[in-house]
Amino acid sequence: MTTLDDLPLRDDLRGKSPYGAPQKHVPVALNVNENSHPMPDDVADDIVAALAGAVRSLNRYPDREFTRLRDSLAGYLGHGLTRENIWAANGSNEVLQQVLQAFGGPGRSLLGFVPTYSMYPILASGTGTRWIPGARDAEFELSAETAAAQVRQTSPDIVFLCAPNNPTGTPLSLETVTAVYDATDGVVVVDEAYAEFAPDGAPTALSLLPGRPRLLVSRTMSKAFAFAGARVGYLAADPAVTDALRLVRLPYHLSALTQAAAIAALAHTDEMLAMVDDIRRQRDRLVTELAALGYQPHRSGSNFVLFGGVDDPNATFEALLAEGVLIRDVGIPGNLRVSAGTEAETTAFLEALARVTPVVAE
Numbered sequence: 001m002t003t004l005d006d007l008p009l010r011d012d013l014r015g016k017s018p019y020g021a022p023q024k025h026v027p028v029a030l031n032v033n034e035n036s037h038p039m040p041d042d043v044a045d046d047i048v049a050a051l052a053g054a055v056r057s058l059n060r061y062p063d064r065e066f067t068r069l070r071d072s073l074a075g076y077l078g079h080g081l082t083r084e085n086i087w088a089a090n091g092s093n094e095v096l097q098q099v100l101q102a103f104g105g106p107g108r109s110l111l112g113f114v115p116t117y118s119m120y121p122i123l124a125s126g127t128g129t130r131w132i133p134g135a136r137d138a139e140f141e142l143s144a145e146t147a148a149a150q151v152r153q154t155s156p157d158i159v160f161l162c163a164p165n166n167p168t169g170t171p172l173s174l175e176t177v178t179a180v181y182d183a184t185d186g187v188v189v190v191d192e193a194y195a196e197f198a199p200d201g202a203p204t205a206l207s208l209l210p211g212r213p214r215l216l217v218s219r220t221m222s223k224a225f226a227f228a229g230a231r232v233g234y235l236a237a238d239p240a241v242t243d244a245l246r247l248v249r250l251p252y253h254l255s256a257l258t259q260a261a262a263i264a265a266l267a268h269t270d271e272m273l274a275m276v277d278d279i280r281r282q283r284d285r286l287v288t289e290l291a292a293l294g295y296q297p298h299r300s301g302s303n304f305v306l307f308g309g310v311d312d313p314n315a316t317f318e319a320l321l322a323e324g325v326l327i328r329d330v331g332i333p334g335n336l337r338v339s340a341g342t343e344a345e346t347t348a349f350l351e352a353l354a355r356v357t358p359v360v361a362e
């Protein structure tokens, strides 16, 4: 049998592992931070109608500049942004990869603060960018001083700030973003994949964009918008940044079907985001109930909760799986991560966890 070792693979990819969150069919899947609420019927009907229209033009290449989609995304984000500020791709993972293609690459480096999103080092290795794993403060927080000191020390070409941070859920202050920006001449990306789950009125790095041409704020429709399967991510930045990304994107990278579906969904923003309140309630409930079960949930501004106090994460993960509940072992000792599901799913998780939690004698 041929193995990777037998192929003339790039040396810097030897020994690497691909992204691999398990995809298992279980009654309660709370492992990849999806929005587990089904799409409302009237939104689904509008998307189907838009797709039916687009299908008849599939003989032609799509709008390479996805102009209507950029208009829709700019309208959704607000903050005075226009289509010139917006870029989109097949998931924010592709957006981040394009950022590394344009601003990273061989001889250049990317700084992130671990534990953080597991795709960052994988995107770095795929683009030949050197990955620099920076450190966080206690409780996975990242203060302006801690972050800026490491930026000055390592002089990265790119910094990724995950806000709130995956897999810990930790919110990030705008002071940290501005301190990092001021400490580097490189590109600073704030990955706001979970921004919609922050408390109402919480600050977003979008407010920092004016006058900061090296600041990029990435978002996704995968989480709050319940659109993970469609693959739509985007960013807001100075128009010059979007021109840089045009140098590395594949021509016509966003299919006509993707553009049509996303535009139709964005026309129903209020309805698509109606589940966000419920998900935030389930997230807060997870924090309360996990503590009541004797675990240590960490501060979360996202749609998932990382909780410590797990003696044997693998054993608890497997025991929950046997109960039909899939969560995530993110490799942080003593911790597991669970996404906030529907009320019923969250209840199923909490009840299963109560059953598999060893009773400790006082």
Ligand SMILES: *Cc1c(COP(=O)(O)O)cnc(C)c1O
Pocket: 033, 090, 091, 092, 093, 094, 117, 162, 166, 191, 193, 219, 220, 221, 222, 223, 228, 231, 232, 233
């Ligand atoms: C889920 C997630 C993304 C989004 O990925 P898509 O490619 O848009 O589905 C980006 N960043 C972080 C930190 C995430 O957790």
